[in-house]
Amino acid sequence: xxxxxxxxxxxxxxxxxxxxxxxxxxxxxxxxxxxxxxxxxxxxxxxxxxxxxxxxxxxxxxxxxxxxxxxxxxxxxxxxxxxxxxxxxxxxxxxxxxxxxxxxxxxxxxxxxxxxxxxxxxxxxxxxxxxxxxxxxxxxxxxxxxxxxxxxxxxxxxxxxxxxxxxxxxxxxxxxxxxxxxxxxxxxxxxxxxxxxxxxxxxxxxxxxxxxxxxxxxxxxxxxxxxxxxxxxxxxxxxxxxxxxxxxxxxxxxxxxxxxxxxxxxxxxxxxxxxxxxxxxxxxxxxxxxxxxxxxxxxxxxxxxxxxxxxxxxxxxxxxxxxxxxxxxxxxxxxxxxxxxxxxxxxxxxxxxxxxxxxxxxxxxxxxxxxxxxxxxxxxxxxxxxxxxxxxxxxxxxxxxxxxxxxxxxxxxxxxxxxxxxxxxxxxxxxxxxxxxxxxxxxxxxxxxxxxxxxxxxxxxxxxxxxxxxxxxxxxxxxxxxxxxxxxxxxxxxxxxxxx
Numbered sequence: 199x200x201x202x203x204x205x206x207x208x209x210x211x212x213x214x215x216x217x218x219x220x221x222x223x224x225x226x227x228x229x230x231x232x233x234x235x236x237x238x239x240x241x242x243x244x245x246x247x248x249x250x251x252x253x254x255x256x257x258x259x260x261x262x263x264x265x266x267x268x269x270x271x272x273x274x275x276x277x278x279x280x281x282x283x284x285x286x287x288x289x290x291x292x293x294x295x296x297x298x299x300x301x302x303x304x305x306x307x308x309x310x311x312x313x314x315x316x317x318x319x320x321x322x323x324x325x326x327x328x329x330x331x332x333x334x335x336x337x338x339x340x341x342x343x344x345x346x347x348x349x350x351x352x353x354x355x356x357x358x359x360x361x362x363x364x365x366x367x368x369x370x371x372x373x374x375x376x377x378x379x380x381x382x383x384x385x386x387x388x389x390x391x392x393x394x395x396x397x398x399x400x401x402x403x404x405x406x407x408x409x410x411x412x413x414x415x416x417x418x419x420x421x422x423x424x425x426x427x428x429x430x431x432x433x434x435x436x437x438x439x440x441x442x443x444x445x446x447x448x449x450x451x452x453x454x455x456x457x458x459x460x461x462x463x464x465x466x467x468x469x470x471x472x473x474x475x476x477x478x479x480x481x482x483x484x485x486x487x488x489x490x491x492x493x494x495x496x497x498x499x500x501x502x503x504x505x506x507x508x509x510x511x512x513x514x515x516x517x518x519x520x521x522x523x524x525x526x527x528x529x530x531x532x533x534x535x536x537x538x539x540x541x542x543x544x545x546x547x548x549x550x551x552x553x554x555x556x557x558x559x560x561x562x563x564x565x566x567x568x569x570x571x572x573x574x575x576x577x578x579x580x581x582x583x584x585x586x587x588x589x590x591x592x593x594x595x596x597x598x599x600x601x602x603x604x605x606x607x608x609x610x611x612x613x614x615x616x617x618x619x620x621x622x623x624x625x626x627x628x629x630x631x632x633x634x635x636x637x638x639x640x641x642x643x644x645x646x647x648x649x650x651x652x653x654x655x656x657x658x659x660x661x662x663x664x665x666x667x668x669x670x671x672x673x674x675x676x677x678x679x680x681x682x683x684x685x686x687x688x689x690x691x692x693x694x695x696x697x698x
Contacts, residue, residue, distance in 0.1 A: 231339075231346045234642055235315060237330045241266055244317060244328050245361060245643035250342030251281065251335040253310045259303040261317070262361040262643070263295075271299025271365040275321040279303045283313030283335050299365055307335040356647045357638070357685040359677075364643075369677035371640050374623045376669060379662050380616025381549045382655040387540035387558075387610045389602050392595060396511060396531035401521045403500045405429035409517045416513050420504040420530065429500040429521060450481075450488035457481040508532040511604075536598050537577070540610050541589035549614045550579035556594060557611040557658040560602070566658055572596035611657040621667065622660040627675050628653070629682055637667070638674040638681050646674060646681055 235246045243264040249257040259279060263272040278291040279301075288305040296302040315330040336342040408428045420426065460477045463469040511531040515521060538558070542550070553576050556569045569575070574596035583590060592612065602608070628651075629636045635653050638646040651666030667673070674681060 231343050233346065234351070235330045235333070236643055237328050238266070239326065239328050241326055242272070242319065242328055243269065243643060244330070246315075246330075250339060250346070251307050251333065252339055252342055253307055253335060253337055255339075256304050256306045259305065259315075261301045261303065262299055263301065263317075263319075264299065264361065264365070264643075267370065269364060269370045271295075271361075272319075272321075273298055275319055277301050277320075278318040279305060280316040280318070281305055281307055281313065281333065281335070282316065283307060283311045283333075284309050299361060310335045310337045351641060351645065352647075353641075353645070354647070355649075356641060356645050357681050358645055359681045359684055360644050363680075363684070364677065367677055367680055369680070370675045371643070371672050372675045373672055374621050374663060374667055374669060375660075376619050376621050378616050379618065379620035379622055379655065379657075379660070380552070380554075380614040381546070382657045383542050383546050383549065383553075383612040383614075384656075384658075385540050385542050385610055385612070386607050387538040387592075387594070389604050389606050389608060390537040390539055391511075391531055391533070391604045392535040392537050395533065395535045396508070396529055397505050398526055399426070399502060399505065399528045399530060401429055401500070401502070401523055401525045401527055403429055404522050405500065405520070407515045407517060407519045407521060407527075414510070414513070416510050419509045420507070422504060422507045424504045425501055426504055426510075426528065427502045427515075429502060446484070446488045450484040453477070453481040453484035502527060504530050506530055506532060531604070533598050533604065536596050536602055536604060538574075538594040538596060538608065538610060540592045540594070540612070541587070542592055542612070544583065544588065544590060547590060550590065550592060552614040553579060553592070553612050554615045555613050557613070558596070559609040559611075559658050561607065561609060567599075568659070569594065569596065572599050609658065613657055620654065620662045621664075621669065622662055623667070623673065624660055624675055625656065625658065627673055627678055628661055629678050635661075638678050639667070640672040640674065648682075648685070 231250050233248050233250060235244070235248065237244045243266055244261060245264075246259055246261040248259040251257050261277075261279070263277070264270060265272055272295065274294060276291060276293045278289060280287050280289040286307075286309045288307045290303045290305050292301050292303065312332060312334050315333045317328040317330075319326040319328070334345065336345065406429070408430055410425045410427050414426055457474075457477045457480070460469045460474050464471070464474045508530050510528055511533075512529040514526050514528060521527065538556075556574070556576070557566060558569070558572070559566045574594055577593045577595050578591075579593075580591040594610075596602075623637065627637050629638075634650055636648055636650050639649050641647055649666055652664045654662035654664045656662070
């Protein structure tokens with residue numbers, strides 16, 4: 199059973215000097231009358247070019263079907279076309295496309311009047327119905343020609359971009375969106391590691407560095423407690439860690455032997471409880487000192503291990519270098535959580551407390567992320583400036599899901615909460631030429647009008663349109679650059695229609 203989906207339809211008619219019949223390319227130029235029909239459902243776009251529907255005459259209906267929202271060609275499935283006028287139906291079924299994305303029907307209406315053109319699609323995903331209302335069937339060709347002459351498709355500043363071309367590219371059309379669009383503050387931000395996300399490793403003793411193999415270098419991944427290097431102090435006259443370790447081990451073993459012997463003597467009352475307690479205290483103190491050194495030292499010196507799982511962000515020492523106690527050795531970073539530190543001009547101070555989200559754009563690969571995509575949040579906004587810096591700091595926190603590099607810079611668009619509704623379009627729809635902004639408005643799915651618009655604020659993803667566009671106009675969302683190139687190269691003549 200077929201079911202009707204959300205339907206938006208547009209009927210356009212074209213006439214005069216067309217030699218673009220898909221199936222008759224070899225015929226010489228002649229005066230032709232063509233009617234064009236466009237309809238949309240949630241799953242499909244229909245664009246049909248038909249001969250005039252005249253009572254008793256066969257009419258070819260060349261139908262382009264695209265999958266939505268991808269705008270790719272329909273490559274399989276049976277389609278039935280029905281022309282229903284005054285209760286009479288003319289129909290034809292094609293089991294497969296005539297060629298990729300195109301079904302070429304031939305139907306003969308029997309009565310004149312106004313009716314509907316229905317497309318019934320049978321696909322593996324289900325059955326669908328697309329309806330084009332207000333389709334006219336004329337009594338004779340003269341009547342059809344007169345009707346077409348009154349409804350000529352405007353072609354001022356237009357470019358043809360055929361369905362076959364759009365099917366081969368990343369192309370889509372749609373409507374502008376009216377949504378909340380507050381103040382946008384564009385600035386740059388430096389990427390920094392979040393607090394707790396990286397740890398500075400320091401030397402716990404003085405000595406000579408001995409790296410754990412040749413693989414310890416900046417950028418390598420390390421696991422928790424993985425040995426990074428050893429600080430050897432056995433050859434030093436003073437502050438010799440090997441001597442301190444051996445001394446602590448001897449004291450521990452001596453204290454343990456004394457305590458164990460005292461416990462045996464205490465059973466026979468030879469050692470008093472006071473003496474036993476003193477020996478136990480000496481033993482525990484010696485054990486703590488020895489175990490503390492044992493965790494970080496051995497007979498060769500201190501073993502330096504990674505305190506967390508991550509990577510070596512910085513290595514401050516080299517093999518054979520002498521270090522002092524407390525000297526920085528390395529920085530280990532997880533690089534999971536990052537801070538974005540931005541600075542904004544004082545004129546935006548009153549907007550800072552209402553910042554709700556942000557758009558982040560990387561400069562090296564021109565990728566764009568929303569704050570929500572990176573599971574981020576606004577941490578703080580400064581309320582004062584300093585004598586050294588007259589800009590106000592704003593700090594955000596994000597998860598490093600985009601391969602951000604600490605220390606580098608990104609472009610950032612800070613967005614504030616607003617109740618104002620603005621007409622917006624995606625940045626991919628906008629073409630900039632010498633400081634002016636344009637987009638392509640769809641006349642038919644194969645004909646597009648280049649139109650100048652006035653833009654307001656932008657957040658890096660969307661533009662606010664202040665003039666030149668209305669809510670109900672369908673525009674090119676993706677592929678505008680391709681239409682511009684097609685127009686610039688002159689490969690298509692806007693007056694020829696199809697060139698398949």
